[in-house]
Each structure stands twice: as structure tokens, then as C-alpha cells.
Amino acid sequence: MGTDQSDVLRGTLDLLILKTLTLEPMHGWGISARMQQFSRGLLDVNQGSLYPALQRLEQRGWITSDWRTTENNRRAKYYALTTSGRRAVGAETANWRRYVEAVELILDIA
């Protein structure tokens, strides 16, 4: 697999979702809300793109999902990290750091 731009963006979103889920199992809206909150509103992710990403992560086996009832007695799909997902957060974070470092190096030189 090549690493084109969309891959980078996709990877970023994946990493953010995984990181968010390290706190606790959450439903989709919860994840988007939490991400916004953490980034102090700087990162305004297109909420719709969250769902394909969740699906992708589930397929990789990094998260699992199940339908649960919320405090307000509504049905929602909750996502939780798996063990390998938890490992992946570490690896992906490291990757991201390396990537950012590399990009910054280049930006500094250029």
C-alpha cells in the first residue's frame, strides 16, 4: 500500500479515534464531542467521516462494538478498544510523532 495523502489523513483520524477510546467505551457522537473538547475546538472533524473510520478500525480488529442503552434509556452503538487496539495506539502514536518530526525537519530545511 502506498502512502498517499488520503492515507495520511485517514491514519490521523484513526489515531485520534483510538486515542479517544483509551478513556472509556463511547458511542460515535461521544467520540466526536470528546475530540472537539480535547482539541479545544481547533479540530473540527467532519462528523460523518467518523463512521467509515470506525468501521475500518473494527475490521482491523482494533475496536469492537456493541449496542447498549444510554443513561437516557436510548439504544446506541458503543465502541471499545481491543487489546491489539490498545497496542496499536502506542505504535501509531510513535509513527505519528516520527512523521511529524520528519515533516518538521523538512519544513525547517526548506
Add this chain to the structure above:
Amino acid sequence: MTLLAGFVARLRALFHPTATDDALNDEIRFHLELETEKNLRLGMSPADARRLAVAHFGGVQRVREEHRDVRRLQWIEDFAGDVRFALRTLRRTPALAAAAIVTLTLGIGANVAIFSAVNAVVLRPLPFPAQDRLMVVTEENPEKHWHLQTAAPANLLDWRAGVSDFEDVTGYVDGLGRSTLTGRGDPQILNASYVMGNFFSTLGARAALGRALTFDDTWRGGSHVVVLSDRGWREHFAADPSVVGKSATIDGATFEIVGVMPPSFAYPRDEVDCWQSIGWDKTKTGNVSFRRAHYMRAVARLKAGATQAHASAQLQAVVDRLKREYPETNKFMGAAMMPLHDYLIGDTRLPLLILLTSVGFLLLIACANVGNLLLVQAAGREREAALRLALGAGRARLIRQALTESLVLSIVGGACGLALGWAATRALVHLQPRDMLRVRDFGVDSSVLVYVVAITVLSAFIFGVAPALWTRHRNPSDSLKEGGRGAAHGRGVRRWGDILVVSEVALALLMTVGAGLLVRSFLQVRRVDAGFDPHGLLSASVELNARYDTSTKVTAFINSFEERVRAIPGVTAAALESNRPFNGTGYTSDFIAYGRPEGGYGTEIGNRSVTPSYFATMKVPVLRGRTFGPEDRAGSTPVLIINEALADSYFKGQDPIGQRIALDKVPTPKSTWYTIVGVVGSEHTDALDVAPRIEVFHAESQEPREFMVVLLRTNGDPAALTPALRGVLRDLDPTLALAEVAPVERLRDQSLARARFLTTLLFAFAVIGLLLAVVGVYGVLAHVSRNRTREMGIRIALGAQAAQVRWLVVQRGLRLTGLGLIVGGGVALFATRAMTKLLFNVAPNDPLTMVGVALLLAATSICAAWIPALKASRADPSVALRAD
């Protein structure tokens, strides 16, 4: 587990797309509700809150589609990506790819060919309805050492009447007879099968035109009827659609053609032209001969729901009753049954299984070689793998990538192998000895395709798993630190390489020992003296027809035929006898010498009629007494000549000349007592690898037979006599046909054809296996010594002699080969026992073969090790030390 969960999710999505869609809709609705609520809390109007929520979400439909794409396509895309990557990699290393593909093509091709044969012969059911209910019922007689024997008609009919689990029992004569068709141009030979009338209904066959025979046709009636096979109909009756009802002159008698069978029904042999009724005389079923002559192959159809065990018990009850009722013929006569399919596979099963094992080993060796190639390549690509790991590719992803590469190689190899195998099955059909595989149709059917796919995937896994696991074990940071070269030194690669070499050598040893044993056995058989001289002999058979209805006429024909044949220019000797060479014996009987106590009889004596010149023509030595002469005529003292095998066994320590024997177990006043006038050398009448049977010879003049074989000896090419021989017969009687014209040497070769076929195939596979194994040994050692160039350089720099360095490499090769030989040899000691039945005068653990093969393998691997060893010893210390 997580991979599995992901897989399950994908499967669910694949099979329940709408369910997942619904779930997604629910999820989106929930999301929008919460978002709207949040907006409301921020003080928006309900309409704005909702609109903003949707806008923020960004196109519900687009999300839905994207979501669906991820669900369905991700893995396909990944796979396609892997395949593209694999193809790119392989294109980068075309030599490696070509070597791997050729190796796999050979391995898979051989498997396809042999499996097709196994499939056609063993796995595919017989082309009869409810064929699993068809049983062969055989007679078993411990006294005569009979096993799987054909049945006596009376016994067969008693089973039919007495076993209620049988829906029906029918019978046919095992081989095909020769009938002469006249009145349609030149006399033509029809391959005729003699059957009971219920033959067709029991097997479940219906006529394509007209009718098949019925049970009533079993008995000799007023008119003769015949049923044509599709082949007979096309070849001899020009596929005439109105042939039913017409008459044909067969063996001088008029037959009505009552039906034509469809092409799908050609039983008991593919070459059958017509079926005729066995034509028993209903008034003579009480005769003792009806229970004494065993010549019907009995086939029973079990009733639906009846078990073989239950029917067997019923059969035993009938057999026990017959033993009591007919002690003279049935005292020791047992019966057994087995599925018809098993019976027909018979002795083809073992050779096929051995061939299948052999090609299985071949494929394993091929896989080991390809695995080794890929492993070396994977080690060389260590740095690339490490980089990709560092850049965030999952290890699972890398393993999958490696396996995909193997799979791509394997699929290309599998496709080529399928093509090669298909071509090889064509060749097999033509090369197989007549009837060995029973079928002429090896179509690559769905079972073969499934098999190809299975072995292709399995091979990919076998040779792909080492490189794949290799990727897994490595720590990326180590590899990167080692500068990409270190990996090649890694113990992992070396250990895997060692394991591959040892297994290859062991497998090659097994294959070669198996082939070696067969070759040895074959050479032993070829050395066997037939007891007569087949060189320069021509044989042909003639069957007399209804015009020769008295023994005087038969004898007159024989005398003038022999005289005229002898007069053919180039013929140095000629004779007639009642048997074809290397074709078994006509019939056997019990016998007893005059004056022996009751019970002093012998069994299973072969019985032939020959003209006086037989022994001189065949160059069979007369050991004692005399041969037949003009004094042995019809009406004079009945005489016999016996062979040495009989003299040495039954007459051990006595002079047989002048003794009299009867061909009965218990002589009666009606028995004929024959005086023994001579003893001749024993002949291998069945095949070279079957010991000569005990035999007696009648004088043709005293026991004329209607079927005879003419033998001509010449100093030139025997086949060249054929036209003259045909001319002689045509002049003598144009209604008779000459059949089975063949040089006797060819008959001898045919009797060896099966052994030759099997030996040749196994030998070819063993040679390929051996070559692949040698290449494997070379490959591993070359790789290892290449990566030790630096070390070798240092050693040489420190004063090591070239010989010492060479020895280092060769020693390693020898150690691995030795280990392989020990493992393979240990297995071979036990495994070759399965071949015992196929070996002639060779023990399955024949030390000569074992040691010879081991030495051969050791020698070839030393050669394989020598080249890398030579290179290593030439390592230039300065270059080696500077390198990298």
C-alpha cells in the same frame, strides 16, 4: 482472536448488507439526535438545531456509501494491493520467479496427472445406477489356493435362488472371446462378451436401440440373439439405425441383432463389440461339470436397504448347504463378496497409491526448494521489511504480504502445472499398458480442479510460511542497526535452510529407494528365462467355426494348416498349441497318479494340447522320454507329456515315465488313464515374474481343440511372416479369421508392461526429485557460503589453506545430507514394506538398493556443495575484508 472478530464482522457485512445498513441508519439517527439536543442546549431554535446538526455531519448519504465501501472493499483492496505488490516484487527478481514457477509447475503437474488417474480409477463411481449395491461374489477354495475365483454356473444359480438379500445375481465370462463376423466383406473379428441374460438388468443398463437380453436368454434356445455395443455398432455395422431385427452371421451361425447399447455402457471391457448369451443347456444343469468348471464372474445386486454383512451371512448359509449336498465338487468351496468397484480397482490400487505418494514427495521437495528461495530473498529484503514495520505497517499485514507473494507464485505454478498435468494425462492414457487403469477417460473434472486448488494453496502455505514467520520474528530496530546485512547471517535463516535441506534429502532418498527397488525388481524379472526362446517367434490365433463339428475334421484342418505354414519361405519351424504364450492357461483340473492312495491327488494342473513339433519349435528341452509322434493318434493309447515342475513336485524321487495319471481328484471307472511318455522343461506361461505352473501336454491328435495358436519360427523378422500366414489361412478356409497376430517377444514385453510402466514413472519422478533436492542443497550452501565470504577471507588471511576452507563448506553439506539420509533411511526401512507385492526377487529393504541410493545421494550433494566450497576457498582476503 481480534483478526477473527474482524473477519466475522466482515462476513456479517457481506452476508447481511441491509442489516448493517439499518444499524448504520440507527447510529446516524442517534448521532443527529444528540447533536440536535446539544444545539438546542446552546439556545438554537429547533429547526436551526436540526439543520446545523445535519450540516455538521456532512452528507448522510455519502457517509452511508463510504461506510459500505469500507465494509466491502477494504479487504479486497488490501488483497489487490498485496497482489500488485507481489507481482512487482516478482518482476524485480525474474530469475527467482522463473525458478520457483518451473519447480512448482513440475511438482503440481505431476500431481495433477497422477491424481487424475487415481480419480478416474479409484474415486469416480462406476457408471451404473446405485453402483454401491453391486457386489462381486467370488469362490474361495483354501485347498486349491483359490482366491477371487470365478464361479461355477450351478453354484451361481444356487446363490441367486438362496440369498434373499440379493435382488439378482448375474455372471459373465471375465475376458472377451473372439467371434468371427462373416457375410459383410472380409471376415471380421468381434470382441464378444459371454453373459447371462440378466447381465444388463442387474447392472442397470438399458438398450439405446431395441432391447437388451433378459434372463430367459441365458438358456440355449431355438434362435441366437446378440446385443451390439456402441463401438461394435459403429465399427462393424456402420451405425445403421435400423440394425435391430437384422441378422448377422457370427462364427458360421445366424444371430438376430436384438439391441444396441449406449456408448456409456461398455462392460466388462472397453473393447467389447457385442454380448452373446452364455447359452447354457437347461436340460444339463444337473451335470457335474456345471458345478465343476469355474468360469463365471458373478455380480450380485443387493436389495435396497440390505447390508453387505447380512447378505454375506445368507451367502455363507447357502455355501454350507452346498458343501453338504455336493461334497465331490464343493467340499472346500467357500464364497465371499466385495463391492464391484473395489474388485475392479483390485491390484491397480497399490501402484497408484505408490505413484501418488511419490508425486506427493516430489511436490514437497519442490515446496522446500521454493521456500528456500523465498527465505533467502526475504532475508535479503530484511531492511525493506524493517522499514515498512517502522513506517507503521502491521506485522500481520507483512505476514499477509509474504503469504500473498507465495500464493501468487503458487497460483501461477498451479495454472502451469494444471496445463502440464492435463497434457500428461493424455500421454498416460496412451502409455498405460492395456487395461492397467481400466479407464481410457481421464477428463480433468471438478474433483481434479478441487485437488489442484487445494495443493496450490497448501503449497503456497508450506513454502510461504517460513519467509512469513521470518518476518514476524525480526525486531525492526535490530535489522536497521545491522545495516540490512546482518539478517543474512541470522541463525533463523540458517536453521530454516538446514531443516529444508534435511527434509529434501530425506524425501529424495525415499523416492529414489522406491524407484531403485522397482528398477532392481524389473531387471530381475527381465533376467528370468522363459523356458522357451521367444526370439524369432510369431504367434497368431485361429478359432474354428461350426463347420468343424467332428474331431476328424478338426485334426485334418490342423494337419494341413501346420504343413502349409511350415512351407512358408523363411519359416524354420512351426507348431500349433491351445494356449497363447504369456497368457495363462486355458483350464486347470485336479489329477491323481495310478496307485496313489485316496486323497493322494494334486490340484490346479495346467492342461494344453500341442502338435508334435511344439517342443522343437519353442526350443523347450525334452529332459526325459520322448515327444509326441505319429504313433499318438486318436484311438491309440492316451499319452501325456509332463513338465519338470510337475515331475519335481508330484513325482519327486520317482521316475514319472510310464506312470499313468487321471485328470480327476477321485478316479472313477470312467476316468481316462494317460501314460506319461516324456518330461519337458517348465515354461513361464503366465508372465516372467510368475513361477511356471505344473502342466501336462496332450497330443493335439488325441485332444483336438477348436481354438488354437499357431507358432512360426524364423531367422528373420517374425512380423514379416504375417501376410504369408494370412494367405495360407485364406487359401485353406476363407471363413476363418486370423487374430492376435504378434511376435512372441512382444507378448513377453506386454507381460512386463505394467512393471515397466510403473518403474518408468517412479524412476522419472525420482530423478526429478533428486535433481530438485540437489539444487536445494546447492542453493542453501551457496547462500550460506556467500554470506560467510568475509569470514572465509579472514580465515585465509590468517593462513587457512584453501582445502580447509573448502572442507568447511563441504562438511556442512555432508552433515546435512547425512542427517537427511539417516531420517529418510529410517523411514524407508519401514515404508518400502508397502511395496513388497510389487517386487520380484528383491526384498523391500534390499541392502544393495539402500546403500547404492544413499551413496548416490551423498555423491550428488558433495558435488552440489563443491561449487560454493570452491568459491569460498577463492575468497580474496583483501576484497572480502573490505566488502561492506
